[in-house]
Amino acid sequence: MVYSDCGYQWNMMKGVVSMNIMASLFNACDPIKPPREGTYVDCSSARGGDIVYTLARDIRWVESQTCLLFSGHSGSGKSTELRRLCERLENPEMDSQERFLPIYIDSDDHVSPSDPEVTEILLAIVGSVAETLRDKEDICLESSYLESRWNEFKDILTASVDIEKTELSLAKFAKFTVKLKQAATESRRKVRAKLAPQLPSLIDEINLVLSRARVELVQRGYKDLVLVIDNLEKIPDVTDYTTGEEIYHRLFITGGQQLGAIEARIVLTLPLSLIHSSRGRQLAQNLGEEPIVLPMVKVEEKDGKPYNKGLELIRTVLRRRFESVDLKCEEVFDSTNAFDYICRMSGGHVRNLLMYFRSSLNHADSLPITEDAVRRGVRRHINAYSRSIPEENWKFLARLHLDPDRHIPRDDVHHEMLRDLTVLEYINGGEPWYAVNPVVRELEKFKRAVQEMKKVNSSETDGTKPINDNESTA
Numbered sequence: 275m276v277y278s279d280c281g282y283q284w285n286m287m288k289g290v291v292s293m294n295i296m297a298s299l300f301n302a303c304d305p306i307k308p309p310r311e312g313t314y315v316d317c318s319s320a321r322g323g324d325i326v327y328t329l330a331r332d333i334r335w336v337e338s339q340t341c342l343l344f345s346g347h348s349g350s351g352k353s354t355e356l357r358r359l360c361e362r363l364e365n366p367e368m369d370s371q372e373r374f375l376p377i378y379i380d381s382d383d384h385v386s387p388s389d390p391e392v393t394e395i396l397l398a399i400v401g402s403v404a405e406t407l408r409d410k411e412d413i414c415l416e417s418s419y420l421e422s423r424w425n426e427f428k429d430i431l432t433a434s435v436d437i438e439k440t441e442l443s444l445a446k447f448a449k450f451t452v453k454l455k456q457a458a459t460e461s462r463r464k465v466r467a468k469l470a471p472q473l474p475s476l477i478d479e480i481n482l483v484l485s486r487a488r489v490e491l492v493q494r495g496y497k498d499l500v501l502v503i504d505n506l507e508k509i510p511d512v513t514d515y516t517t518g519e520e521i522y523h524r525l526f527i528t529g530g531q532q533l534g535a536i537e538a539r540i541v542l543t544l545p546l547s548l549i550h551s552s553r554g555r556q557l558a559q560n561l562g563e564e565p566i567v568l569p570m571v572k573v574e575e576k577d578g579k580p581y582n583k584g585l586e587l588i589r590t591v592l593r594r595r596f597e598s599v600d601l602k603c604e605e606v607f608d609s610t611n612a613f614d615y616i617c618r619m620s621g622g623h624v625r626n627l628l629m630y631f632r633s634s635l636n637h638a639d640s641l642p643i644t645e646d647a648v649r650r651g652v653r654r655h656i657n658a659y660s661r662s663i664p665e666e667n668w669k670f671l672a673r674l675h676l677d678p679d680r681h682i683p684r685d686d687v688h689h690e691m692l693r694d695l696t697v698l699e700y701i702n703g704g705e706p707w708y709a710v711n712p713v714v715r716e717l718e719k720f721k722r723a724v725q726e727m728k729k730v731n732s733s734e735t736d737g738t739k740p741i742n743d744n745e746s747t748a
Contacts, residue, residue, distance in 0.1 A: 298599040299606070300635055303592075305628035308354055313594040317351075317571045320584035320622070322701030325568050326358045333363065333500055333539050334372060341533060341540045341561045345507060345549050346568030347695060349625030352543060355568060356504050359541070363500055372497035374539075377406050381505045381543075384451040389459055390509050390521060392529030393466050393473070394451050399501060399536065400480055401448025403487060413490045414443045419479045423472070424450075427465045430457075444483070473532065481537045500539045507545040511693075522548055526557055534561045546699065547689035550682075569701040571622035576680050576707055580618070588617045591624060592631060605641060612645040619652050621698050621712045630655060656713045663696060663714070668723035671696065671710050675720075676727055680707040 302310070318324040325344075332342055346352050360376035377399075384398040385391075400420060407413040424446070454462055469476060488498055511522050526544055533540065548554045549565045558564050572584040589603075592613075596606050607613040616634060620627035634643055634651030663671075670687055674680065674697065682688040682697065691697040697708050714720055 295599070295601070296635060296638070296641065299596065299601060299641075300632055302595045302599050303628045303631050303635075305349070305625045305632070308357060309594075310598055313598050314354065314358075315587060315591045315594055317584075317587045317591075317624075320572045320581065320587050321569050322572075322704060325566060326355055326362060328566060329359050329541060330362050333374065333541075334497075336539060338498075339537050339539065341530075341536075341542055341563060343549075343558065343561065343563055343565040344541055344543050344568070345546050345565050347546055347570065347623065347692070347698065348507065349623060349695075350568050350570060351624050352507070352568050353504055356502055356541065356543075360500075360502060373495060375406070375410070375491055375496050375499045377402050377499055377501050379501065379503045381503060382508065384448075384455055385506070385509070386455050386459075386462065387509050388512075389462060389514070390525045391462070391466055392525060392532050393469050394454060394462075395503065395529070395533065396476060396480060396536075397447045397454075398451045399503075400444050400483060401446065401451060403484065403499065403501075404444035405448045407487055407490070408443060408445055411490070411494055413487070415483055415487060417444060417479055417483050419475070420444060420447070420483070423469065423476070427468050430461050430464050477532065477535050481535075484536070484538050498539060500541065501536070502541045503533075504543050507543045509545070511545065511547065522553060527553055527560070530557050531560055545693065547693045550684055550689055550692060552684070567699065567701075567706070569706065570698045571624070572700045572702065573618060573620070573622040574709070576678070576702065576709075584622060585614070585617055588620060588622060588624075588627060589613065591627060592617070595628075601641075606643060607648075608642040608644050612643060612648045615645065616648050616652065619712050619716075621709070622700070623695065623698065623711075626655070626695070626713075652713065656716050659696065659711070659714050660717050660719065662694065663719075667691065667696070668719055669727065671714065671720060672723035672727040674708060675710050675715070675724055676731065680709060682708050 302313075316324075318326075329342060329344065332340065344352065344356070356378070360378055363374040363376050366373055379395075379398050379402045381395065381398070385394050400417075404415045407415060428450075454465060484499070491499060506525070509521060509525060511520070513520050514524070522545070526548060530542075533542065544554075544557070544565070546567065548557070549567065554565065571588055572581050573588055574581050574584075593603050596603060603613060612634075616630050617627065619630060630648075630652050632651075633654050634648040637647040637650045638644065667687060670691070674682060682692075688697065692699065692708075696711055696714055698711055700707055700709065710720070
């Protein structure tokens with residue numbers, strides 16, 4: 275009995291240790307948080323070029339003012355690349371390169387996704403610049419004009435009283451916009467109503483504040499500051515029911531002109547679907563900059579054959595996460611088939627890769643993870659697409675899959691499919707091309723749609739009409 279109890283306790287201890295390892299692995303592969311130190315993988319060679327290098331070069335080359343547009347699929351790694359950009363600007367790789375102070379502004383903190391307005395972005399710029407300069411360089415920015423505006427609307431939010439007690443500089447505007455986002459719609463609109471008639475004056479004052487900040491920064495060895503406004507691409511493309519105005523037009527077209535009046539180097543994220551629309555062309559014309567797109571990591575060629583270089587990079591993304599908790603790949607997966615399957619199914623989309631892995635881990639009782647557990651984990655996401663794809667879209671997906679050029683038209687249907695990741699964008703030799711998400715290709719509805727499209731294409735080629743099941747063949 276004693277030996278039996280010891281064996282039971284030993285097995286229990288092994289089970290606890292195994293679960294602890296799996297929990298560590300689960301957290302190391304968080305698809306939302308930025309990669310931990312030492313786990314970042316440079317996938318630029320399979321994305322068509324080094325996006326960070328391109329952005330940094332454009333920022334250094336421009337004499338004073340620019341608004342660079344940056345886009346890509348949700349979860350493709352834009353925020354990670356923008357943080358790398360901030361690091362490269364502040365800590366140049368070469369001594370001869372000029373040093374910049376990046377001001378990173380996460381619009382998730384300041385802008386309501388259901389009721390976005392450029393006013394909040396402008397106030398967030400003021401507050402974030404003041405906050406960063408105070409914390410990093412002990413520079414206190416002041417503006418009598420902005421202070422008077424603060425006194426006009428501070429009582430709209432009772433929580434702003436607490437902000438005023440702790441903030442003595444313009445940095446309080448950063449915290450104010452956070453409070454404003456959390457407030458009722460009516461409160462936001464009251465603030466906007468107070469600022470709307472004075473918007474040109476507000477922009478002029480922001481430019482004056484930035485000019486003063488520039489003087490202080492030059493004395494500390496910086497060339498200039500750079501505004502990096504992230505996560506605006508998460509704003510949904512809807513219509514404001516109170517005004518009938520399209521959100522994208524208000525925020526990016528009208529708002530883009532206002533942001534373009536800010537005299538600074540700006541990097542601005544925007545939705546991929548907007549770039550593929552006529553409004554995207556209008557925005558590019560207004561700001562004088564073509565958007566820079568972060569594509570998927572290419573894991574296959576246009577013809578569907580594996581692209582081994584890209585696949586190896588995607589494998590490395592997972593390996594680095596495993597190594598961060600002292601695990602080797604062969605300790606995590608029981609076969610290379612299991613490892614390769616999850617990498618291929620990701621389509622080169624890093625967030626999906628991590629999501630699929632965590633789902634697979636949930637189907638495993640212990641390490642290593644079996645191929646069956648991996649397929650069951652990925653199946654969860656395959657089924658999710660099955661439920662979300664509109665019936666009329668299957669023919670468009672089949673047509674794209676059979677198109678040797680892999681091009682898509684500029685229409686609302688394909689914009690929507692880009693937004694929901696049903697279709698993924700890649701770069702090959704500088705030219706974008708598109709592919710149906712690999713998990714969507716696993717669905718029977720998709721396979722049937724491809725077969726039907728092949729029949730239609732064949733009948734058009736040989737001049738025959740496809741036979742309808744309800745028609746007589748006599």
